[in-house]
Amino acid sequence: MSTSSASTLSAEPAGEPATLPTVSGAALARSGFALLLAAAALLPASYLLLAALPILFDGGWLAHFAGTSLPHQVRASVSVALQAAAVAAATGAIPAVVVSRFDFRGRHLVTGLALLPLLFAPHVTVGLWTVAFSAAFFESAHALAIAHGLACGPYVFIVFRIAAARVPNAYSELAAALGLGFAQRLWRVHLPSYAVPAAASLMIVLAQAIGDYAAAERIGIDTVSVGMHNLWLASQSSSVAAIVSVVMIVPSLLLVAVAAWASTTIISQNPIPPASAAATRKPLAGPAAGVMLGWSLLCSLPGFWIPEWLTLRWAWLKWERTRFAAIPGDMLNAASTAVCTTLVVGIVCALAALLMRSGGRSRLAERMPWLFLSNYFLPSLVLALAFVMMSADGSVGAWLLGALRDSRLLIVASEALRFMPFAMLPVLDALRRTPPAMIETARAFGAGPLRARWVAFAGHLWPALWLGCALVFMESLKELDLSLTLQPFGYSSPALKIYAFSRHQNMDRAAIWVLITQALMLLPLLLLFSRMARSPRRGATPARA
């Protein structure tokens, strides 16, 4: 398999002895790159594990954690995550499937409403809620779950929007022809079709809800992440932190291993392009379309419109107390950090596209990049701690980085590792869906190896990369824990300002910084919207949805 796939990179016809050195070179490059990615992805978790294992039972911290608060915190975390998953499914999956499968007036509005909560980080949303409303509900685990569900809604929307566009109507029509009723078709055709996006969405929500610290701490819910951070911060000991991190690292790695295996083994390799599904999109009756619009509006109220109204109002009221002089510098800091993070992610993904095999010929190399997910499952403070430890004075990291260690490089590197899956997984998915025959055909027409890949991937891969990079840019702008812990001297950003004001119970003074962050996110949000709202022309190929 590897020989035949690698031959696509060879300039010589397959099977001739002269091609062997080139084939080996391509395979070697691919393996080397895959190993490099795996090493980078696993570096923080491995470092913490290696630091923790020799002292795992010192001080009795692990036994203490496991024997006291951990079981309760696990229950709280799982409960919040499952509730959040239900909310995310309701706010993201349902609109996505309807938008993908039906034509109706207001489809674009539903798409826009589903994406808007991306403009708020969950800790900002709960901060706004708790300051504006004093009802006990806003300090409950349910409120936390809703905040996470709303924040994950756009991701679930994107996952389902792309997946639903690929599910052909033929199966459902076949089932109907065989006499299966609506309920049976739903149970036996539609639900299995959405199993993979559902699993992917569940993983995103689990990672977000279980790994979160800022929102849970703000609202006072004792989750695993909060418990772990409290132990670290209270003990002020990186050893204790490394020990208790094991509680999160081991399940994260196991979950990611399962996800990587499942993704490359089970995921449908259905080559039907989205255009085909779009061409068969059914019209939605007016009342049903009205219900869909109403539902989308309702869902966007707590996730966007109410927080946005509060933010705008407070920014207006506090206009005179705003230190405008600090704004340009902070905007530049945040934007440049986010651009650097996005560039790193984009370059790594582009390299993966060039070096990895296309089609369903995944072996070990193509599964390696999935390991980046482990950093998304880890709470960001754990990731920050790993970077603090790895770049300590006298360490190899400090020696390698030199003066760069004291720059924002560590923030960029840690953010790139954490947010890599947002771009890498769509790229890998697009790569799998690109038939190798397209590359081989392009080669046969005289294109060089790179040109052939460029042309063959144009339809599938670049839209996925753009979409992923837009998400990385937005997440990087909102990111707090990594920049809080790894900030170099003199560093400041809107996220840090929001955090500082919210710690002093001054969410109203944080409002202007929330708006600044949103202004920076506007362009990628529009890019996302245009990708998600795009209706491929009938019969047009390749589709770019």
Added chain:
Amino acid sequence: MNNTVSTPTPGRPLRWLALACAVLLCTGAMAQQRVLRVISDRTDQGTLRPLLDAFEAKSGAKVSGVFMDQGLVNRLESRPTEADVVITKDAELLDIAAKRGLLDTIRSPKITAAIPAEFRDPADRFFVDAYRARVIFYSKARVKPGELTSYEDLADPKWKGRICIRSGSHDYNLALFGQFLASYGEAKARAVIGGIANNLARAPKGNDREQAKGIFDGKCDIALMNTYYHPMMAANPDQKAWADAVGVFFPSQAGKGTFIMRSAAALTKASENRDLAVALLEYLASKEGQQLMVDATKQYSVLPEVPAHPLMVKLGAEQGLVSGRFKMDFVPLDRMAGKREEVIKLVNELRFDAER
């Protein structure tokens, strides 16, 4: 028109040259300015800035900072010489840092002369630059000051469902509970902390001001908070109502006294800017620096000659306190050794932070 614009004029290169010289001169001037690096666990530089600005004006140096309220000692441990000075809102952290060998000895006769011995590390590795009391804020509408007596009393079932507090794992409560252990002994301290946990109105959450808001909203009747939050809330138009709704009670004035929280400053192992670093610490210890500290942070000065802030003077007046001075149950930091770890485990065992 185009010709006119594109025609080179003799003045233009000169202007560019002048601009380049100006940039070079400015760069040179900036390069000559020394930079003192401060690391702090304060959430931002807001309250420290007036002090740092004053020091910059006096010294001509620029103070650049990292303000991170999480993981200060870890960062210091990882990069012991990246900062020259470390300033913390919790002296216990500097005690931990000192025990891990991360701090250098402060050799300054000025500081030794100015700061009372009880506020200096016995080995002169750090000193307390100000302090505040961790007291009881109570609802003026629902609690009479006569109902309040001591910290121990907060464990009484009469307060069931009436107490608000921030996370038991936060530095402030770790320091308070650690002092309970040191002052009351283990058995009594465990009973008091457990009693408080049983009497909480809601899961511990948010910062100290959020507890006052809880009282204002009617979610609880009393809260454990630091003294300076009262004047800070009173000065904020949006939070004034919270301040107006609460009274401040200094516990245990008839007994051993009220516990304090200490902020502190120290030198790191970095030696490049040692003279500047010592100068900043001396400034913090000076009467002028202390006055600025009192004005900016509303804490109590460690210098007896610097009076409490006017807004702090009236706190505790109902209890007969004058000049803002109160009886304190002073627990030296060296008596706190090992207590922090004990408290962390106790807080977890009690599930102090669990949802209620």
